[in-house]
Amino acid sequence: MAEIRIDGLCVDRGGKAVLDSLSLNIASGEIYALLGGNGAGKSTTLSTLLGFLKPSSGSVLVSGIDPSTNPEAARHKIAYLPENVALYEHLTARENVDYFLALAGEAHSADEIDAAFDAAGLQNEARNRTLSGFSKGMRQKVAIALAVVRQVPVLLLDEPTSGLDPRATADFNALLAKLKARGTAILMVTHDLLGAAECADRIGFLDSGRIVEEVGREQGYDIMALHRRYGEAVVA
Numbered sequence: 001m002a003e004i005r006i007d008g009l010c011v012d013r014g015g016k017a018v019l020d021s022l023s024l025n026i027a028s029g030e031i032y033a034l035l036g037g038n039g040a041g042k043s044t045t046l047s048t049l050l051g052f053l054k055p056s057s058g059s060v061l062v063s064g065i066d067p068s069t070n071p072e073a074a075r076h077k078i079a080y081l082p083e084n085v086a087l088y089e090h091l092t093a094r095e096n097v098d099y100f101l102a103l104a105g106e107a108h109s110a111d112e113i114d115a116a117f118d119a120a121g122l123q124n125e126a127r128n129r130t131l132s133g134f135s136k137g138m139r140q141k142v143a144i145a146l147a148v149v150r151q152v153p154v155l156l157l158d159e160p161t162s163g164l165d166p167r168a169t170a171d172f173n174a175l176l177a178k179l180k181a182r183g184t185a186i187l188m189v190t191h192d193l194l195g196a197a198e199c200a201d202r203i204g205f206l207d208s209g210r211i212v213e214e215v216g217r218e219q220g221y222d223i224m225a226l227h228r229r230y231g232e233a234v235v236a
């Protein structure tokens with residue numbers, strides 16, 4: 001069963017059709033990268049999976065749950081990293097994780113949380129520091145640790161590597177590979193074609209709310225050809 005099912009999805013915003021019969025399934029252990037220019041409808045797709053926007057027609061299911069009728073249950077299955085991770089600056093990394101776990105109604109031991117920080121690659125000495133001195137990459141590690149400890153089946157990422165340096169991007173992609181190996185279904189929205197080619201099993205190109213082309217790792221990614229076709233919408 002696909003963890004993420006999007007079928008003939010149409011979404012209107014401000015009286016305008018933003019998603020136009022979008023269909024997309026993502027299985028457990030699969031990484032899907034959704035690329036497209038500004039305004040193509042990438043974030044709108046994520047907002048609909050999170051239940052913040054409702055389909056005008058078509059359907060979405062997250063782990064078998066319809067977020068348009070049951071948003072809280074759907075969000076329980078999802079870890080979501082928005083472009084700018086929203087965490088509390090005056091709390092430590094550990095306190096942030098504790099706080100968001102409490103909000104999600106989940107309790108985990110300190111050992112489990114440390115194991116998640118280990119998996120996310122957040123150094124020991126950083127775990128008890130407040131986030132005010134953290135870089136963007138470190139903040140993402142805190143958010144990823146939260147996703148790891150919650151063991152959610154679905155991870156949604158909105159431009160996760162924008163603003164990360166190459167080293168942090170490589171670390172981040174390695175982390176996604178770990179989550180994939182655990183069976184997480186991952187939908188990543190990005191403008192980064194090379195990064196997507198490195199870690200995604202499939203890449204879909206979104207234009208005006210529909211997928212105009214989809215390529216899979218097994219056929220091999222022809223980066224030059226993709227860049228010629230979509231170079232105005234993506235970075236490579």
Ligand SMILES: Nc1ncnc2c1ncn2[C@@H]1O[C@H](COP(=O)(O)OP(=O)(O)OP(=O)(O)O)[C@@H](O)[C@H]1O
Nearest residue numbers: 013014016018036037038039040041042043044045
């Ligand atoms: N809050 C809103 N109210 C009305 N229309 C919106 C709203 N947010 C986005 N839109 C419109 O929906 C369309 C798709 O926006 P969306 O944010 O999904 O694009 P995107 O692919 O994520 O783009 P970007 O690469 O800039 O993040 C755009 O035409 C945008 O103007």
Ligand SMILES: [Mg+2]
Nearest residue numbers: 042043044158
């Ligand atoms: Mg967006």
